[in-house]
Amino acid sequence: MTVRVEKLTRTYRGGTAAVTALSGVDATFGSGTFTAVMGPSGSGKSTLLQCAAGLDRPDDGRVWIGDTEISRMAEAERTALRRDRIGFVFQAFNLIGALTVEENIVLPLRLAGAVPDRAWLAHVVERIGLTERLRHRPAHLSGGQQQRVAIARALATRPDVIFCDEPTGALDSNTAAEVLALLRAVVDEHGQTVVMVTHDPVAASYADRVMVLADGRIVSDTPQPGAARIAERLAVLDRRGAVR
Secondary structure, eight states: OEEEEEEEEEEEEEETTEEEEEEEEEEOOOTEEEEEOOSSTTTHHHHHHHHTTSSSSOOOEEEETTTTTOOTTEEEEEHHHHHHHEEEESOOOOOOOOHHHHHHHHHHHHHOOOOOOOOHHHHHHHHOOOOGGTOOOOOGGGGHHHHHHHHHHHHHOOEEEEEEEEEETTSOOHHHHHHHHHHHHHHHOOOOEEEOOOOOHHHHTTEEEEEEETTEEEEEEEEEOHHHHHHHHTTTTTTSBBBB
């Protein structure tokens, strides 16, 4: 499913100060692709993700998930769309400690009053390597295992799009590589669309494409050239948000 944003603008106001997080951003995330969104702190990358996912409402501009414009939807409509068509994976795993792994995975379906597709869930659990952990609780899992649960939960509803915000930020390099390989497989094996915010050039090298933001604008948008070149591009990002 293609995600498209048009002239997206978002300003946050605190007291007398105003910070423009996005300034007229246009972007398309094609169906069945993996995009890494990068940039310095405060560049607008997380705001772009949240607006594209319907978690935040832009001040101006439009957002489409497939053929559905979500930017002008009522909150109840956006909540239903997120539940049915969008998956989320964040740095904080957001698992419920009182529930087992299996209960955490199927929670979105339960909340929606939907009957889990057991064959699909079994496939997801096996692919992600959680078959032997279904009755465990999050406290008994490693960080990497907890992130796998979060990915399985995101996949449980067969979403069209998966948004990830620093999904490997709290993981060691080996575990991060496993998680990134799983996200890559989601695109390659199931044709889903993944949009991932990351600060890590190695993580970005798993994507098809790297989009760099600075000062609320896209300053680079290219096929990913490998971790070393990504790191080099970020290093030469000047104060005005231009890539030399």
